[in-house]
Amino acid sequence: MPRHNRKRVETRRGTATVEFAVVAPLFLLLTLGLLQGSKLFDSHSVMAQAARDGARLGAMDRADWVSQGINSNDKIKQDVRNTLAAAGFDPEDVDVFIEFPGEPGNDFDLDDPANDFELFELRIEVPLNPLVETHNDNENQLKMVSKVVFRNSKSTIVQ
Structure with a gap:
């Protein structure tokens, strides 16, 4: 060579x-x-679907599926938590809010006749810590948020 x-x-x-x-x-x-x-991305998709389903229930006529004495807001919040728990979320970490759109902290009562045909926002917040390893303290915890706005129209399902 x-x-x-x-x-x-x-x-x-x-x-x-x-x-x-x-x-x-x-x-x-x-x-x-x-x-x-x-x-x-997958977690946010599940949250978005749960928010849409919960808000859709809030926009429907609830007389047939909400028992007497049960608040519609509480029923929908629990249904959203159950949906997310079935998808693997910890229901204790899930915060569900039903509020006037653009007014955080101003609760919207779905059962109040004064709110008929008004817009409401269903917002879900979940801390990122269980989903992704972050190094934030509990005071400054990052959250993933999904929200949707529907009208409290009490529409019925036509089949």
């Missing part, structure tokens, strides 16, 4: 190891990020 070819082979020795050492952590980080992102 000529001398100049041997020198070229010797200078490339270990190159693949160095390239792997540089690329492998980046590839691993990208893969883990995609897994966490897909988990968050």
Whole structure:
């Protein structure tokens, strides 16, 4: 073998190891990020569907499926929590709010006749800690939020 070819082979020795050492952590980080992102996307999709289903129940005529003495708001909140619990969420971590749209803290009573045909917002909040490992203290906890606005129209289902 000529001398100049041997020198070229010797200078490339270990190159693949160095390239792997540089690329492998980046590839691993990208893969883990995609897994966490897909988990968050899936969780938000489940939350959005639960919010739509709960708000749809709130927009319907509840006389047939809500027993006497049971508040519609409480029934819908519990149904949303049960739906999310069936999807793997901890129901103790799920906060459900039924409020006037754009007015956080101003509760909307679905059973109040004064609120007939008014818009209401159903909002679900879940802390990110169980879904993704975060390093936040309990006071500044990040939350994933899903909300939807419906009209309290008391419509009926036509089949």
